[in-house]
Amino acid sequence: MSRQPSREGVWATLRKALSLNADFYENAHNTPKTHRLALTIVLLSAFSHMLGTMVILIINRATFPILPFALFLSGLSVVAGYYFWTFTILKVGQWIKPIDPTYGDLLGPIGFAYAPQVFNFLTLIPLLGRPIEFILAIWSLLAVIVAVRQGLDIRTRQAALISLVGFPLIQAAIGFVQVFTQELIEWMA
Template sequence: MSRPRAVNGIAKTCWRALLLDVNLYAEAFQGSTLHRAAQTAVIIAACSHAIGSSMILLTYNTSVVLQILAFLANIAVVVVGYYSWTFAIWKIGAWLRGSMPPYKRLLVPIGLAYTPQILNVFTVVPLLGRPIEIGLALWSLFAAIVALHNGLNLKLSKAIAICTLGWVIVQVTIGMIQIGIQRILE
């Protein structure tokens, strides 16, 4: 596939993920043709979060070294959050459901569920940054619920329980890490 076609394909896939396309999330469990789109969504989401956070740090006149460290830490937080949430969903799903597909098979649908996080750069908007961040995180939660409900044919209540419990654990952990980073930068 040529590069422009590949980029166009990834963009279309991400758009479908943003719209919570049921068929896309069902496809995500079938094969790995969406693997690149899921990886791209997570990487762009991580960079978007890092850019938004860095723009806020610029107002505090932090040193270039701290800016770079914070940028890299913010990328790492999103990527680690993605793998952690996928792991939590896998473990909680096995506990509540009794069986789950292998961890690797969950990476694509949960990666696609991270697509709303691409808009995290808008968290820089004064007074609206935190509500935007929470809204995007909830959008990702809804996407993961759609993915599990449709891709694994789970009852909606089980999909909600599995995804939400994992989401809460990861959100609290990420929040504590972000508070730690902020304290270091103060």
């Protein structure tokens, strides 16, 4: 049996979350430390996304006023996506099956499922950025499915359905921020 995430450090928690360990997600109890660890992973994911975005923006010669604004939007899209996805999982989960967990109970496991996004800075690799971004998104989706299955005590098929409702919306929002930023750079040039 694995140790509870609330008793582990960030790196050990990341390692277990990346491995899609069902016991890890099952034992992600609702404690203040668990919430802090999950939020730390989400913030590391946002920072990683911002780092990849920053390099791409600098290569595309983004001007100073656009660079901080674009970086803020980039990080905000990841954090807002985390809260929105957790909310959709809760609401769809309540619709499919009366569930006990609250929104706060789901924030920890869903936050841990953002662990693959910590590698989002790798999207700056020329020609491999989009495939890496896609792989990381799918990896996060699989982690969310495991977290939802364990957290709501439901079948994998139900967990996949619940998780897939918000996933395309989040991916579209992050893509919109990227396109908006590119358009803004071209317009300001």
